[in-house]
Amino acid sequence: MFITNGWYCAAFASEMGAPFARRILGQPVLLVRDASGAPHAMGDRCPHRFAPLHKGSVIDDRIECPYHGLQFGMDGRCVHNPHGDGRIPGAAKVPVYPVVERDGLIWIWMGHPEAADPSSLPDLHLIDRSSRPIVGGHIMMDVDYRLVLDNLTDLSHAAYIHAGTLSPSRAKRESTNEATSHSVAVHTVMRGVPTPSSQALYFDQPVGDYHSDIEWIAPGIVRQQLAMTACGEDADAGAVTRNVHLITPATATSTHYFWMHTRNRLMDDRSIDEQTVAIITNAFTTEDEPMMAACQDYMGGKAFFSLKPLYLATDFAGTRCRRIVEGLIAAENGEGGHADADAMTDEIA
Structure with missing residues (x-):
């Protein structure tokens, strides 16, 4: 019931920082900035026991699951398994979504990533407010x-x-x-x-x-x-x-x-x-x-x-x-x- 190939507003840029979750097009999405300040969006559901990842910790640009400690990089792939021999299953990853920061907003593309063209975002036609918050x-x-x-x-x-x-x-x-x-x-x-x-x-x-x-x-x-x-x-x-x-x-x-x-x-x-x-x-x-x-x-x-x-x-x-x-x-x-x-x-x- 949703158009997926299109840019949607996910958040105000001012909201971004520590991980937080927002449901978008029926999907739980984790929104976070990395250490350099770049915004990221990924699936918020851990593929192990489906825990909400945003409730975990950020360790060196990795999201640690609060339930069993698996760690996921900003590209969505699991990079650390603290259990057993540490082997990382091939399915240990979460989806990632293209994001763009523009006009004080974080835009997300939930459809095919290869179709996400930032130039297709239209001008919002707002009156210029210089540096003053809108x-x-x-x-x-x-x-x-x-x-x-x-x-x-x-x-x-x-x-x-x-x-x-x-x-x-x-x-x-x-x-x-x-x-x-x-x-x-x-x-x-x-x-x-x-x-x-x-x-x-x-x-x-x-x-x-x-x-x-x-x-x-x-x-x-x-x-x-x-x-x-x-x-x-x-x-x-x-x-x-x-x-x-x-x-x-x-x-x-x-x-x-x-x-x-x-x-x-x-x-x-x-x-x-x-x-x-x-x-x-x-x-x-x-x-x-x-x-x-x-x-x-x-x-x-x-x-x-x-x-x-x-x-x-x-x-x-x-x-x-x-x-x-x-x-x-x-x-x-x-x-x-x-x-x-x-x-x-x-x-x-």
């Missing part, structure tokens, strides 16, 4: 990652779930859509609307135009630009925030949600940083996640399209995103390429 966070959500992608690619819900905070309440939306074989974008403007509290932090007019652009890039990168402007102005003339939402499946029903926020106004005001963290964390943990969890519960474990969901004009991006995900998974499983892009949504419209 505002961001990591939230674990107990929902299927595809529901999180639904939630982000169709922001029409914001006028109801986040009315007045992240979005104007029940405002008329003017939207256009774009799609490729690996991405979907939605461009929206709401004209002459009350400034939501999230934008009022750095836009001092009570009314204006609210511009929202969001783009999903397979498998789990969502780039977003929000802007509040005087009525009739272009988006770039106003108070602009650029955000990324990085969606990494943990299990079939749990998801890592990493987010980063940058802005073009009051960039050095730490109190706004704190308020932004509070607003975004509250929105996702007390508004979005409970609704997604309720939807997941009512789906009863059935496949999304088998329930024959209604198709509204606002569903283009979410539906196209799901069809692209299905197609890429099918292609990885040798079931042929994904369907023609235009047919993906036409079939259920």
Whole structure:
């Protein structure tokens, strides 16, 4: 149920140091830096009695299993067996995964290692913050990652779930859509609307135009630009925030949600940083996640399209995103390429 050949966010770079574990695409993964500071990712399950390796010690860039003392190098191979004659069985190794450190993040490739091309990582399009730490966070959500992608690619819900905070309440939306074989974008403007509290932090007019652009890039990168402007102005003339939402499946029903926020106004005001963290964390943990969890519960474990969901004009991006995900998974499983892009949504419209 996961795309494996793609870059996923595994952690913030600031999290890396001593070994710690994170479940990614259903697999337990150990994340650690070696003595030189380079990041590494490997399977966290010892092949002997399946103990969690991250609970062990690091000895000269080797991970020692806390259960029976086998030691594994950063290349995943066992290099020390303290028992008997010390012979190391051929199967004494754990998988290793390509990682890249970029933009303050650790990216992991869980699929075929030879296909892991760092140049395929897209630019996050964040506003330059020089050396100042970027505002961001990591939230674990107990929902299927595809529901999180639904939630982000169709922001029409914001006028109801986040009315007045992240979005104007029940405002008329003017939207256009774009799609490729690996991405979907939605461009929206709401004209002459009350400034939501999230934008009022750095836009001092009570009314204006609210511009929202969001783009999903397979498998789990969502780039977003929000802007509040005087009525009739272009988006770039106003108070602009650029955000990324990085969606990494943990299990079939749990998801890592990493987010980063940058802005073009009051960039050095730490109190706004704190308020932004509070607003975004509250929105996702007390508004979005409970609704997604309720939807997941009512789906009863059935496949999304088998329930024959209604198709509204606002569903283009979410539906196209799901069809692209299905197609890429099918292609990885040798079931042929994904369907023609235009047919993906036409079939259920």
